Amino acid sequence: MPTNAKGLQREFWVGALFMTVVVLLVIFGWLMGAIGPIQNHLKIFVLYNFAGGIEVGSPVRVSGVKVGKVSKIEFLSSAAEINKDSVSLKITMDVSMKAAPIVREDSKFYINMAGIIGEKYIEISPGTSAAPILHTGATVRGVDPPRIDQLLSQGYGVFGRITDFIDENEKTLTEFLGGMKELIGDANKLLKGRERQKIAGLIENLHAVTGDLHEISSRLKNPETIKFYDEIYELVHRAHAIDKPTLQKFLQEDGIRARVF
Amino acid sequence: MIMTWLGRALILKVGEFxxxxxxxxxxxxSMIKQLLKLKFRARETLLQMYLLGVQSVxxxxxxxxxVGLMLIIELAFHMNLVLKHDSLVPAFSALLMVRELGPVITCLLLTSRIGAGIAAEIGSMKISEQLDALKMLSIDPIDYLVVPRWIGSVFxxxxxxxxSLAIAIxxxxxxxxxxxxxxPGEYFNTVFFFVKFPDLAHCIVKSAVFGSLIPIVAAYQGFNCGSDSAAVGEAATQAVVRTSLYIIIADFLLTYLFYAI
Structure with a gap:
């Protein structure tokens, strides 16, 4: 009997160890996202041309809150056409149902970067209440992230052209910079030297002149001045209409004899 | 003369190897043959699972x-030294534990605890001619001694x-x-952003391989030990040394297979 009891005790402890490990594996699997006790989620397909480092398991966030993960990334065998835009990547994501009410047809799907080593995630911007809610199985077009390699390549080209320009016009640029340097030096001397008082006076006079001009212009805006100006304008306009015979006739009526050229 | 001596020594060494x-x-x-029969000595196997597994917990x-605590302190020091930032310490320590240190250190400790014991037990059975007695009773020593220990060791x-992983994390x-x-929330978020389920699966495969190496090497040392009591001690020492070496080599090969190819 004691031997049998000991055997049972051993069986119990071996079983307990085994069960503990199974429970730990289930917890690990759940925490790592390999198994989920609740499979209630939205499955959304997002099309991209460039994934920007997204991997299976990358988080999906709505308004910065983690609500799911990327479950699959696949290349489309023939590039799909969406609004005349060809796409080659299909990313499947599982989004928690609690975020479903704000994931709508006009939501944007960005690929963002977080943390100091730049882990990638998909950020969904909440849609407007007027747009319909996305349902499971919906396919939407994501916003491609900027391609840093392309930007660098373009920047490299631009810098190359600038370098060529500098190399080709080195003499002209040197002269130009030399001239600028001299000009700045002269201006500096002028501002610091004996002429400083004169410049100060000049600026003071300029200030007075602009003040006077300002006063004159404000007086001109007076209603009486405007009326006077209108009358002069009308007089000149009428005088302009007086031609040579009319002027001769006017003068002859008063007994003046004149020769008008 | 010297060449002849060197040649003989080389041939002897190669022959011995x-x-x-x-x-x-x-x-x-022989062990694989016994395993394929799928007829295990249940009581002996359960006893070994208890002795090797439960008693080592x-x-x-x-x-x-x-080890888990040491990793946190050491990685925090290194990351603060280089990056002046320690937010990724939990992730890196957990990743290091799951991918390398967890299975390797556990199995090295297990080797020192059970490897020497298996070699000494089988070695002393050999010098006291108990192995011969088993053979005379038509009991295969591999089936009777090694297979239960192999199953117990892998378990x-x-x-x-x-x-160990759970405790360390x-x-x-x-x-x-x-x-x-x-x-804790931030810790587990960071840890399980980086540690994925395939890492855990690889960790389990590694530990199973290392666990299977321990009884095979130890039993081999026991079966091939000399005929005096000093040879038993030597066999036990050799079992620990060789198993540790094989575990480290196997770790490199498996890491290369899982992550580098």
């Missing part, structure tokens, strides 16, 4: 708990590795909260 290698292979093949929990290696969470000010 080949003989050892073929004996090794023969031990492994305490030492593993204590040792791996301290112990896998279960203890999973428990949860211990790390405690220390990170105390030393780095990282909340």
């Amino acid at each position: 080949l003989a050892t290698f073929f004996l090794w292979i023969s031990t492994v093949l 305490l030492i593993m929990v204590v040792a791996m708990g301290f 112990a290696a896998v279960t203890l590795t999973v428990i 949860w211990g790390g969470a405690f220390l990170a909260a105390q030393k780095l000010g990282t909340s």
